[in-house]
Amino acid sequence: MGSNQIIDEKKQGQALLTKPKSVNGKKVYLESYGCQMNLNDSEIVASILLKEGYNTTMDMEKADLVLVNTCSIREKAEQTVRKRLEKYNSIKKVNPTMKIGVLGCMAERLKEKFLEEEQMVDMVVGPDAYRDLPNLIKDIEDGREAINVLLSKEETYADIAPVRLNSNGVSAFVSITRGCDNMCTFCVVPFTRGRERSRDPKSILKEIKNLQDKNYKEITLLGQNVDSYIWYGGGLKKDFNKASKEAQEKAIDFSNLLDICALEFPEIRIRFSTSNPQDMKLNVIHTMAKHTNICKYIHLPVQSGSTSVLERMNRKHTREEYIDLINNIRSIIPECAISHDMIAGFSGETEEEHQETLSLMEYVKYDFGFMFAYSDRPGTPAHKNMQDDVPLNIKKHRLTEIIQLQQKHGLYRMKQFLGKTVEVLIEGNSKKSDAHWKGRSSQNAMVVFQKTENEKIGDLVFVKITDCTSATLIGTKTTN
Ligand code: SAH
Ligand code: F3S
Secondary structure, three states, X not given: OEOEOEOOHHHOOOEOOOOOOOOOOEEEEEEEOOEHHHHHHHHHHHHHHHHOOXXXXXXXXXXXXXXXXXXXXXXXXXXXXXXXXXXXXXXXXXXOOOEEEEEEHHHHHHOXXXXXXXXXXXXXXXXXXXXXXXXXXXXXXXXXXXXEOOOOOOOOOXXXXXXXXXXXXXXXXXXXXXXXXXXXXXXXXXXXXXXXXXXXXXXXXXXXXXXXXXXXXXXXXXXXXXXXXXXXXXXXXXXHHHOOHHHHHHOEEHHHHHHHHHHHOOOOEEEEEOOOXXXXXXXXXXXXXXXXXXXXXXXXXXXXXXXXXXXXXXXXXXXXXXXXXXXXXXXXXXXXXXXXXXXXXXXXXXXXXXXXXXXXXXXXXXXXXXXXXXXXXXXXXXXXXXXXXXXXXXXXXXXXXXXXXXXXXXHHHHHOOOOOEEEEEEEEEOOOOOOEEEEEEOOOOEEEEEOOOOOOOOOEEEEEEEEEOOOEEEEEEEOO
C-alpha cells in the first residue's frame, strides 16, 4: 500500500484509538485512508496530539476535533473522503464548535482549494507538516484559517515515537523512507509526498527497541520504495552523488539496514514494503536468505507485463529484467512468496499488451495481488502527456480477468502448503470464531487454527496445514 500496499479495505476509515490517555479533556476523532504509510503517519499525529492533551474517541459527535488522513492515489479514494467530509459537516451542524482538519495526500494536492472552494474544513495539513499541528490548532481556535502544506527535505518525524493505533500489540510499522523520486507517470505520490529521503538507522533501531520492550514481535519497515534506502548522514537521495567520498563509502543501503536490524533483534520478525523492481538488488535477496527472522515475502509491484506499457509508465525495467529478478528470487529463496500491484487499462494499453500482463502472471503465479483500474490523476505526467483512452468498460473487463487469474494463482499457492508445517505468529482471535487463533506465516499467508491451552497472542507456533481457501490456510498446532 502503497508506500504501499493498500490496507484491508474493511479497515479503511475506522475510528482510530490509542491506549495512552492524557488528563486534558479534549477529544479527537481520527480516521485514516489509503496506505500503511498513512496509518503510520496517523500514529505520529496521535502522538503529537496526545502531548497537546487530546485523547482519541470513537464517538464523532463528542469530538472537539475531527481529523481525516487522506489518500489521492485513485479518484475513488478521494470521493470516499469527500463523502466523509459531508458526514462530518452534518455533525458539525449539531455541534458547531467542532473543528475539521484534512491531513495527508489530498491536503497536499488540493492545498488552499480545500479552504476556498469546499468550505468544508477548518484546517489543511500536508504529510510533512504534522509537527506544526499544535500551532495550526491554536489558529483555528482563535478563528483563523490554518494551512501548512510545506514539504520537507529531511526525514520529518524520526524522533517522534508513534502511539500505536488500533494495534494488535504484536506487529507494528516503522517508516524508513519518506517521499518518492521515481516519477512513475501514473502516480501522484511524488507530488503529494515530496522528494525521497531516508531515516537515520539509529532512530530506526531505537524505535524497534522500543517496540520490543513493549512486547511487539514483528515489524514492517515501510517506504514507497524501501530498496532505494540510503543513509549517508542525512539529506535527499538525489543528492547522494554530491556527498563526500567518505560519506558515500560509509553509506548504509537497504541490504545493510536489513542485516543490522535482523542481527540486533533476533527475536523480532522483520518484514518490509514496498520493493520497486528497478531498485531491488541481489544483496537484499541474499540478506533475506541469511536471516531466519526476515520473513520470506516480497511485495514486488510490476503494474504491467508489457515492456511497452512499462516504458510509458516510466518504470525503469523491462518484462525480461523483471522475469530475471523473479528467477533470482526463486533460486536464492525457493520458498519466498511474491505479490504484485497491477494496473488495468493504462493509457494506450492494447489488448495485446493486456495479454502480456496475463502471461506474466501465468509465469510468476503470484501468491497475492493488489489490482486496480487505471485512474487518471490531475498533475501527473500521464495526465499531462497522454490520453486516458481505454474505455471504462474495457478497463473493468481487463481488471476482472486479472483478478480472476490472481484468485486461481492464490489458491494454487495456498495448496502448495497442504500437508506442510508453517511457523505462525499469533495475532488474535480468528474473525469467525473465538475458539480459533489467526496469525500469519513467514510468507504472509493468513493461518487459522484451533486454540489449545498452551499458547497466547504474540507466540510463534508451528501449525500443520490441513485445508485451505484462496485467502486462508487452515491447520492444527503441532510441536515442530
Ligand atoms: N511505490 C508505492 C506505490 C504506491 S501506490 C508502493 O510502495 O507500493 C500503490 C499502488 O497503487 C501502485 O503500485 C499502483 O498499482 C496503484 N496506483 C498508483 N497510481 C495509480 C493510478 N493512477 N491508477 C490506478 N492505480 C494506481
Ligand atoms: Fe508512485 Fe512509482 Fe513512487 S508508483 S510511489 S512514483 S515508485
